[in-house]
Amino acid sequence: MCEALTNSYHLLEELGRGRFGTIYRCFSPAKSAFFACKVIDKSLLSDDPADRDCLENEPKIMSLLSPHPHIVDIADAFDSPDSLSIVMELCDRRTLFDLVAHRTLSEAEACHYAKQLLSAVAHCHRLRVVHRDVKPDNVLLDSRNDLKLADFGSAIWLGEEGRATAEGVVGTPYYVAPEVLLGREYNEKVDVWSVGVILYIMVSGVPPFYGDSVEEIFEKVVRGNLRFPTKHFRGVSADVKDLLRKMICRDVHRRFSAEQALRHPWMLNEGETNSLADLT
Ligand SMILES: Nc1ncnc2c1ncn2[C@@H]1O[C@H](COP(=O)(O)OP(=O)(O)OP(=O)(O)O)[C@@H](O)[C@H]1O
Numbered sequence: 001m002c003e004a005l006t007n008s009y010h011l012l013e014e015l016g017r018g019r020f021g022t023i024y025r026c027f028s029p030a031k032s033a034f035f036a037c038k039v040i041d042k043s044l045l046s047d048d049p050a051d052r053d054c055l056e057n058e059p060k061i062m063s064l065l066s067p068h069p070h071i072v073d074i075a076d077a078f079d080s081p082d083s084l085s086i087v088m089e090l091c092d093r094r095t096l097f098d099l100v101a102h103r104t105l106s107e108a109e110a111c112h113y114a115k116q117l118l119s120a121v122a123h124c125h126r127l128r129v130v131h132r133d134v135k136p137d138n139v140l141l142d143s144r145n146d147l148k149l150a151d152f153g154s155a156i157w158l159g160e161e162g163r164a165t166a167e168g169v170v171g172t173p174y175y176v177a178p179e180v181l182l183g184r185e186y187n188e189k190v191d192v193w194s195v196g197v198i199l200y201i202m203v204s205g206v207p208p209f210y211g212d213s214v215e216e217i218f219e220k221v222v223r224g225n226l227r228f229p230t231k232h233f234r235g236v237s238a239d240v241k242d243l244l245r246k247m248i249c250r251d252v253h254r255r256f257s258a259e260q261a262l263r264h265p266w267m268l269n270e271g272e273t274n275s276l277a278d279l280t
Pocket residue numbers: 015016017018019020021022023036038072088089090091092093094095137138140150151153
């Protein structure tokens with residue numbers, strides 16, 4: 001463990017674990033406050049330079065984005081030859097996954113969360129950051145049940161010099177956009193696709209592209225044939241389906257930006273739709 005970190009923070013119990021990192025609750029005597037600290041063990045990283053770039057980028061990208069009400073704030077970072085430690089705002093251990101795993105949400109509730117998530121994603125995109133792994137497990141909840149987008153370990157900064165696209169397959173099967181799987185260059189709209197998939201799950205309880213194996217899921221994503229099965233969408237409004245079609249849209253040019261999604265009538269009406277619920 002890095003000495004500079006333990007000089008400033010008392011590390012307490014483990015909160016969670018990811019592929020490369022362990023997250024601890026910690027206390028700063030100087031600030032008299034609790035934080036979360038992600039300690040990334042560099043020996044677990046592959047030799048792939050892309051992995052190492054992402055590791056170095058994570059604290060830089062978090063600093064660039066802070067503060068935002070729906071993005072986990074970074075407080076400190078410590079780099080040593082063996083580990084990288086990121087001290088950040090302490091959230092609940094619960095994630096959006098815990099919220100959607102056992103029940104569907106009402107449209108008003110789904111809209112409340114989708115709006116927070118889209119405002120975080122729109123902020124990233126304004127600063128030319130693409131998160132690339134937006135999924136319920138990477139969205140934390142705080143004690144007031146507000147969402148905080150976390151885990152910028154796969155994020156990329158497109159830079160100032162007008163770079164418009166990124167490449168490289170990153171993401172998680174249910175949530176990843178087709179252009180990523182097809183190995184094409186892609187842009188920030190991959191995050192809008194992922195938020196669309198999350199919204200679909202919130203209102204229906206099931207993912208839009210489902211399969212028994214990763215290959216089957218990928219095939220369905222690439223085909224991008226979006227359906228709203230009656231079994232899961234009975235009583236779900238036509239307005240939210242309209243928004244979903246514009247977010248989970250294979251054609252990147254026609255796919256909404258995060259800002260456009262925030263201005264959709266269903267969002268502006270807080271999920272209380274004016275049109276009749278679709279009873280088919
Ligand atoms: N700021 C935080 N406050 C409270 N708990 C947190 C915080 N950050 C992470 N956690 C807990 O730790 C878990 C793992 O965190 P995170 O996904 O950031 O780790 P990771 O190493 O980046 O994982 P991945 O393998 O997805 O890259 C989360 O699901 C959550 O339960």
